[in-house]
């Protein structure tokens with residue numbers, strides 16, 4: 001049997017709880033309940049084992065660079081002592097083996113100068129989840145007591161934009177709500193001067209379609225294309241948008257590493273606060289326990305994880321992982337059937353096109369046609 005490709009990224013649940021109660025959160029508000037049985041923060045012994053396992057995997061596969069994303073819940077709830085311990089053991093274990101890009105995905109409400117000092121010392125970049133301006137953000141991203149989170153996030157972002165921290169600002173992650181005007185949302189995000197913005201489709205399945213789902217109107221494609229047009233035609237680049245850049249690369253024949261588009265194999269794993277190993281969090285939108293593998297970092301190295309049939313099946317890339325209708329689709333190389341979780345139907349499992357199929361078809365076709373035509377014009381001008 002061919003050896004499975006190595007993993008290069010680990011999403012680490014350093015804390016399970018969150019101080020917000022976002023209604024679109026795929027960890028707490030959808031089908032999965034496994035978080036209720038996990039420790040609220042990762043113990044130092046678990047962090048030690050995780051760092052040793054990642055270094056072991058990097059050595060075996062001669063990886064020169066790995067990525068670790070600190071995630072939650074809200075990762076900062078783990079507290080500075082636990083986070084600093086994990087950062088130190090990661091650097092220590094990987095020294096001389098591989099470079100380690102470490103980032104934290106936070107709601108930014110708990111960021112303070114002490115956190116930023118720690119992140120500067122360990123070179124940790126910070127990505128912030130924000131859904132737009134005050135109104136758009138507070139429609140979904142509220143505190144447990146129902147109060148607005150916007151001012152706390154804004155304070156966190158102001159801290160991140162200070163000259164001494166600016167280099168650590170990784171960007172903003174925005175979950176789309178089609179009832180918020182796309183350009184208003186985008187302009188609000190740009191107001192924080194993010195180096196990058198990424199847009200997420202709300203997690204949904206054929207059993208639980210997204211709000212406003214309508215294949216005849218493709219509301220998600222329309223929303224994204226409004227932003228694309230504004231971004232693509234701006235006189236100078238204001239920020240990077242990963243989804244669009246990935247689709248443009250794919251349209252021009254490139255390969256991208258993405259869970260959302262393209263045909264690449266999945267190259268990341270999730271490690272929970274108790275050391276159990278899970279598949280992508282997005283699968284939590286499908287059913288309780290859907291992301292679980294039954295494996296953990298104490299008993300299993302990451303090669304054993306890669307060989308496990310559940311993991312091998314879930315991370316499979318290429319056409320063979322897709323439904324017949326996707327394999328025959330004109331834009332399959334760009335769309336890739338979308339996020340795996342979005343293909344789920346309780347009767348047929350994942351052997352379906354995405355619940356966003358109509359939107360993805362319009363989005364990918366328009367972006368492809370636009371960039372291919374512009375590339376042809378450029379080549380024509382140059383020759």
Ligand code: SF4
Pocket residue numbers: 325326327329330331332335336337338353354356357358360361
């Ligand atoms: S557009 Fe639809 S049919 Fe085509 S690859 Fe994407 S999900 Fe599959």
